[in-house]
Amino acid sequence: xxxxxxxxxxxxxxxxxxxxxxxxxxxxxxxxxxxxxxxxxxxxxxxxxxxxxxxxxxxxxxxxx
Numbered sequence: 922x923x924x925x926x927x928x929x930x931x932x933x934x935x936x937x938x939x940x941x942x943x944x945x946x947x948x949x950x951x952x953x954x955x956x957x958x959x960x961x962x963x964x965x966x967x968x969x970x971x972x973x974x975x976x977x978x979x980x981x982x983x984x985x986x
Contacts, residue, residue, distance in 0.1 A: 924949065
């Protein structure tokens with residue numbers, strides 16, 4: 922995989938990696954892992970909310986009246 926960054930993005934990544942004491946590659950890998958975990962969590966919460974809304978649709982409708 923090749924990751925193409927703008928000059929600004931590359932400089933920001935380089936600076937952040939330096940502050941963290943890690944390589945730019947490690948900083949990018951951490952960001953990708955965090956992105957995936959957050960997306961999976963968001964999907965899980967959305968799925969749980971849908972299940973709850975379906976199971977308690979009648980009660981939720983009564984609360985809205």
